[in-house]
Amino acid sequence: MTHNLRYIKQTALLMIVLIITAAGGATGADADGDGVVPLALRAIMDELNRNMRAVTDAVSLENWEQAAITALRIADHPQPPMMEKLRILSFAGSDVRKFKNFNSQTRLAATHLEEVAGKADGQAVIAAFAALQSSCLDCHQDLRKPFKEHFYGRQ
Numbered sequence: 042m043t044h045n046l047r048y049i050k051q052t053a054l055l056m057i058v059l060i061i062t063a064a065g066g067a068t069g070a071d072a073d074g075d076g077v078v079p080l081a082l083r084a085i086m087d088e089l090n091r092n093m094r095a096v097t098d099a100v101s102l103e104n105w106e107q108a109a110i111t112a113l114r115i116a117d118h119p120q121p122p123m124m125e126k127l128r129i130l131s132f133a134g135s136d137v138r139k140f141k142n143f144n145s146q147t148r149l150a151a152t153h154l155e156e157v158a159g160k161a162d163g164q165a166v167i168a169a170f171a172a173l174q175s176s177c178l179d180c181h182q183d184l185r186k187p188f189k190e191h192f193y194g195r196q
């Protein structure tokens with residue numbers, strides 16, 4: 042009996058430590074100080090945004106090589122850590138396929154942008170950029186609101 046109780050206590054303690062470690066590992070800092078720690082996905086999105094701006098800079102300078110390199114960075118954007126990915130997949134539930142489709146649309150559009158930038162075809166780069174931006178918007182219009190409500194309890 043006593044032995045069992047000690048075992049249960051030890052297991053409970055181990056689980057608490059694991060949960061705290063996992064939560065700490067999967068989250069970043071509370072940058073805007075509102076007590077809600079953003080998901081790693083948000084930093085990934087911010088980086089996508091910076092890279093989109095970098096593409097428009099490259100187009101203005103007709104620096105197609107830079108546009109191609111940046112498009113590749115957008116296509117190969119990092120993924121959230123495993124724990125967070127699981128949380129996102131469980132949030133997506135029956136919409137997992139839809140979520141993944143949006144993601145692959147963005148990857149495809151960015152890959153196409155890289156291709157036409159590699160050919161220094163300015164007009165095609167601009168058209169491909171617009172298509173890429175539409176792919177971002179498609180996911181945002183469909184999923185961002187419920188996503189933020191789920192993870193942050195607000196929009």
Ligand code: HEC
Pocket residue numbers: 079080082083086087089090093115140141143144147173174176177178180181184185188189
């Ligand atoms: C598969 C869905 C999906 C795709 C595709 C997607 N996003 Fe997002 N994006 C989200 C979600 C969900 C959020 C909300 C994340 C959060 O607040 O934690 C978000 C948030 C953002 C934000 C706001 C970040 C902030 O600091 O609040 C920016 C900027 C952004 N995305 C840029 C982009 C760009 C640029 C692309 C395309 C190159 C893109 N996203 C493609 C789902 C997507």
